Amino acid sequence: HRLWPEVPVKMTITEANVAHMAEDILRLRNRGIPVNDTFAGGVPVWGEASLAELGRQLQKLCSYELERPDTERRSDLLSIDLRGVLRGGAPGPFACGAGESRVTYTHSGERCACHLLSDLVLDSGALERLKGGAVERVPMEGCGSCPLDPICPTCEGNSFRLYGCFGRREESQCALFRRQVYYACRYQAKRILRRGVCGERDRMTLAAVKKLMGDRRWFPAEVDGDPEKGEGGASAH
Numbered sequence: 001h002r003l004w005p006e007v008p009v010k011m012t013i014t015e016a017n018v019a020h021m022a023e024d025i026l027r028l029r030n031r032g033i034p035v036n037d038t039f040a041g042g043v044p045v046w047g048e049a050s051l052a053e054l055g056r057q058l059q060k061l062c063s064y065e066l067e068r069p070d071t072e073r074r075s076d077l078l079s080i081d082l083r084g085v086l087r088g089g090a091p092g093p094f095a096c097g098a099g100e101s102r103v104t105y106t107h108s109g110e111r112c113a114c115h116l117l118s119d120l121v122l123d124s125g126a127l128e129r130l131k132g133g134a135v136e137r138v139p140m141e142g143c144g145s146c147p148l149d150p151i152c153p154t155c156e157g158n159s160f161r162l163y164g165c166f167g168r169r170e171e172s173q174c175a176l177f178r179r180q181v182y183y184a185c186r187y188q189a190k191r192i193l194r195r196g197v198c199g200e201r202d203r204m205t206l207a208a209v210k211k212l213m214g215d216r217r218w219f220p221a222e223v224d225g226d227p228e229k230g231e232g233g234a235s236a237h
Helices: 018-030 049-069 126-133 157-164 171-195 200-213
Strands: 010-014 036-041
Touching: 010 018, 010 200, 018 036, 049 157, 126 157, 171 200
Parallel strands: 010 036
Antiparallel strands: none
């Protein structure tokens, strides 16, 4: 933190630590340490109790951020760009920046797109296939009809590691992302409306929230299609 104050610590969220997710994120941020928080990949589908806890933790983050509108740093989980739902089309391959804005170097000095596509993770057969360039893109069935498809991320590393192809999303990430988007909608709409609309980006964000909250197909099960039912009763409308 002293040497590289702008470099965030990496926090990987799992069922094992979700119960104190908000507390851990805020404790670090209050010490001036930025946090890059993401969900673990390559894991089984979370249980219902853990998913409900995730909703409560996201609401805690939402409430904290709304109480401090002037804070410089905001949670990555609540700050995802929702405007993509207005443009349509799924994010492109390696939208995470792997291989471009971030790279991995192995112990032998070889440069790779990410650690999941290196000999740190893959066996020799998978590496040969990857380097041969004959890896197909096989999107998961049903994603194209989901309202969240234009903004839903795909981990290409886990897609290849788990399924032998690119472009396939993990089933376990679906329920997590739906809750993330639900609370991001609530947070971003409230934040904009409280301080006033300030330009085209805000108008597009509000339009995206309106579009998303008007389509209940993707709503998390515990809110039952009612944006008023989340923890604290906050609404995105």
